[in-house]
Amino acid sequence: MEADIKIANGMVLTMDPHLTLHQKADVLIKDSKIIEIADGSSTKAKKTINAGGKLVMPGLINCHTHAAMTMFRGIADDMPLDVWWNNFIFPLEKKYLSPDFVRTGASLAALEMIRSGTTAFADMYFFEDAAAEVLKTIGIRAFLGEAVLDFPSPDSANADEALKKIEQLNEKWGKDPIIHPMIAPHAPYSCGPENLTKCRQLSEKLGLPMHIHLSETASEVAQIKLKYGLSPVEHLEKIGILCGQLIAAHCVHLSKVEMDLLKKYDVKIVHCQESNMKLASGSAPVVEMQDLGLTVGLGTDGAASNNNLDMFDEMDAAAKVHKLVRNDPTVMDAKTVLKMATTDAARVMLQENKIGSIEFGKTADIIILDLNRPHLTPLYNVYSHLVYSAGGSEVNTVIINGKLIMEDRLILTVDEQEIIDDANRIARRIQDELRA
Ligand SMILES: [Zn+2]
Incomplete structure (x- = not known):
């Protein structure tokens, strides 16, 4: 043979x-x-x-990013998450996002990730079908979560339209060997119980994982408690969202009760150390979650809050910061952290039988x-x-x-310079309009 x-x-x-x-x-x-x-x-x-x-x-696996946000890298730094999102990023997304924008931004992200050793990534964004086309051509493995929000998003008038897009994405790409559709309810504060329930129902119907932001900042936790009288994880349990197919990014502000619930339902966790540092979101209880037996992978988050997609940087930061925060140099040893970017990350993506290690048959x-x-x-x-x-x-x-x-x-698969030139062309237009 x-x-x-x-x-x-x-x-x-x-x-x-x-x-x-x-x-x-x-x-x-x-x-x-x-x-x-x-x-x-x-x-x-x-x-x-x-x-x-x-x-x-094995190639590294980036368990949480927003690939096309490479186009917003460096456009708004050094501010809190709510100001960054509400005043800068979301208005920019509403104005500029299009299939073409996402094709260019996602291509740029794929090039950056491949060059830095990432062979698979989990995305949460808009126009994911446009992203799928270019990512397939470039040849990177992508778990693409079309975002679901309660309010109009850059590509959907409402949550039902976004859910319809996910069904179409699954019809077109569901059997592809490297493009894997997902359902991405944005967060408990931006996707209410009714739409979260619809996401869960679709997840069960199509057998697709869900990808959500969870308890990233103290203020969103306070907001959920005020609105529902429960912590975010308890709120998700009450409405039946917690399950083994739920991939929860951030999980910075958690009580012991919440960690136990995440463990009970085998929710998969993504730790985004550099984004949490840059937005001063807080320090996730990663050591506690791992001690409880939760599966924790690493993610860069989007390039507008990191500001690169290099998983080697992410590993370095995750290994060091928890030592500092806990005043204990023995936690988050190098082996543990490398697993979080390979085998544990594959478990987070529910792909542990296929990727994450170099073994016969994988x-x-x-x-x-x-x-x-x-x-x-x-x-x-x-x-x-x-x-x-x-x-x-x-x-x-x-x-x-x-x-x-x-x-x-x-x-070998695409003309890299052409993608860089496209990105510069789009960015020049944004910059001219911002100045005007
Ligand atoms: Zn994110």
Whole structure:
């Protein structure tokens, strides 16, 4: 049998349940799957990538972002979340969002993520069908959550229209190997009980996960308590939204009772350390949630509140901040944090049988890093280097769903400069109008 791709002679960090690290091995890929991991494999392949002196590992998974917001990167910084959203971002979105805008913004995000080693991401935004088209062409794995709001959004007059769009998205992309539709009720403060219930019903009908913002700031928690007499998690339990298919981003302000409820229903958690820092939202009780056995993945959040989509930065920040906040350097060790960007992240996305590790039979979402750099020399501990020393620019080659997407830092599927030029053209128009 001939394989499609052979990644030869690399150091292979599998992230399998035993955390097997091969000092030298070949990884063989056929029909999108990993078919062999062995030193000195005799299996031939159509394409061989020499990974000698390089590190081969599972692609990173960004569990929460708003991809097309790359177009708003740096447009409004250094202000609280409510002011940032109500006075800047949402009015800009209403004015400028279009399928074309989302195509360009999502393409830009995909390029940035691929270049920094992210092979899969969870999105929450508008015009997700337009995003799906370009992401499919670029070849990145995307979990696309069309946002559901109580009020008119940039692409839907009301929640029912957004839910209809999700059904259409699922009809068109539901069976695609890399585009995975989701339902994204924006947050308990922007999506009321009636629409949340509709989201849950659609989730059950179509078998799709739900992606929500939950308890990101103290003020939204106070708002929910005032309106419903319950904390946000208790409120979601009461209306029947908590379940194993719910992916909750942020979860910064939680009581012990709420954490126990999230555990009881096996809700998946996404920690967005850099966004929480930048918006001063607070410090999420990640260590407590992990101690309770909750599954926690990492996310960058959108590029307008981070301001990049580099998961290496995210790992570094998550590992360090909790040590500072808890005055305890033993928490959030490098291994734990790398799992949050790979295997735990795959569990958050309900894809643990397919992605997150390099194992026989799993889908080949793989990155290859250049280790021959001053700041990665010498190499005593690969987990330590990946979390504390490495950056996205170490990523040399990217394979997604068994397909070579970037080789030697060259994007193979699209014209990168064309996308950058498009983004600059749109941004110039926004800037001219903001000045006028
Ligand atoms: Zn977000």
